[in-house]
Amino acid sequence: MTNQLFSRAGVRYEVALDVLGxxxxxxxxAIAAERxxxxxxxxxxxxxQKAKDELRTIREDxxxxxxxxxxxxxxQYGQQARDLYQ
Structure with a gap:
């Protein structure tokens, strides 16, 4: 059961969601600062807002x-996420 809970594919999926998030x-x-x-x-x-909406769609799909x-x-997005928070 542990193997199913912590599969590499599951971890990579979570990484992808975190990157997009x-x-x-x-x-x-950025929107809040501009406002x-x-x-x-x-x-x-x-x-x-457009970029946010596009990324949300990718994440949801x-x-x-x-x-x-x-x-x-x-x-595609990993380096961008790293660059934003370094």
Whole structure:
């Protein structure tokens, strides 16, 4: 049973979700910071919201059994997530 709970595929799926979540959180922070400005730039807010929405869709559509899609998310977005929080 332990093998099923902690399979490599399950861990990689969680990593992919965390990567996407980190970038989504960054966009949320950027939106909040922009809205706090005396004159918020609505284009900046809209761009960040669009990026957030796209990433949420990817996260929601990610199948925990789709190993290739999971690895593609990690490869495509992993470095971006690391760069945002270093």
């Amino acid at each position: 980190a970038i989504i959180a960054h966009h949320s922070e 706090e400005k005396a004159t918020p730039d609505e284009a900046v807010i809209a761009a960040a 990610l199948d925990p059994n789709a190993d290739e899609a999971i690895e593609r998310v990690i490869t």
